[in-house]
Amino acid sequence: MTDKNLHIPSFMTKSGMGGMSGAARKLAAPVAAPSPSRPVLADQPLPQIRVETLAGLTKGAPWMLEQLHVRSHHILLWTTRGQGRVLLHGLRRGFGAHNAIFVPAGKLLSFELGLQVQGLAMLIPDDGRVTLPDRAQHLRLQDGTEQAEFTAILDALRRELHDKRPFMAEALNAHARLLSVALRRDLQEAGPPPPTRASERIVRRFCDILAAEYTSGRPMAWYADQLEITPTHLTRVCRQAAGLTAAEMLSQMTQHRARSLLLDSDLPIKRVADSLGFGSAAYFTRFCQQHFGAAPSQVRKQAHGR
Secondary structure, eight states: OBOTTSOOOSSOOOBSOOOSOHHHHHHSOOOOOOOTTSOOOTTOOOOSOEEEEHHHHHTTOTHHHHSOBOOSEEEEEEEEEOOEEEEETTEEEEEOTTEEEEEOTTSOEEEOOOTTOEEEEEEEESSSSSBOOSSOEEEEOOOHHHHHHHHHHHHHHHHHHHHOOTTHHHHHHHHHHHHHHHHHHHHHHHOOOOOOOHHHHHHHHHHHHHHHHTTTTOOHHHHHHHTTSOHHHHHHHHHHHHSSOHHHHHHHHHHHHHHHHHHHOOOOHHHHHHHTTOSOHHHHHHHHHHHHSSOHHHHHHHHHTO
């Protein structure tokens, strides 16, 4: 069955969604292509489909999934054990074993990795090679045949990546398309969800604006003005839907991007601060000390020493 609070477009056949806005793409700093020994960061270019265990995806840095962020590639999370909470496009809900969670590029995601949570993540470049839903989706697969289908396709993808046989890229694309068909079939069988509440629609609109503007340094009053509501009302509806205030959501987005840049780029601290909308490097330093317990240079040194 599907999560009844998530929108299912009719009928999820949009290919090559733009995902992240133009403004967000410009702010994404260029970085080197990921290697098997390094985690795939949110804004890294993705030349081919990848499959990782959830533990392998973060490689000891759970904040990469747990803090609210957007990705420049699509991600499908398949949980096989454990339970926790996920924040999809502004709506928080629980997940358990045999859940498929799909998040398009450019949509907000936060996925809590509890000690017992196990599963796989498929990362798909946002280049139109696979037809995918254009909204975040959450499926709870209770049928054993459906569960086996997801697991078999992901295992086939992992074998291709491990063996690196001839025509691997073509095989990866074929298996990914099969998984897309399975996902869209399950969504279609579940049927459309009931209409969402007005407050949830506000939060989703806020998330879309936040994904494009979170590095601009704009105050929270500006976001509320774009939604034609008061900052107090925006805080209230975000807390109800996401379990976080609007300001906390913005702060998590900034924290995630800041740590990503400090970890995986050699940009000077001032340029990192500028790219995140901070008025000065000193203000950015205070932000890092408040949230990371260290100055940006120390955060970078610690990250590179992992």
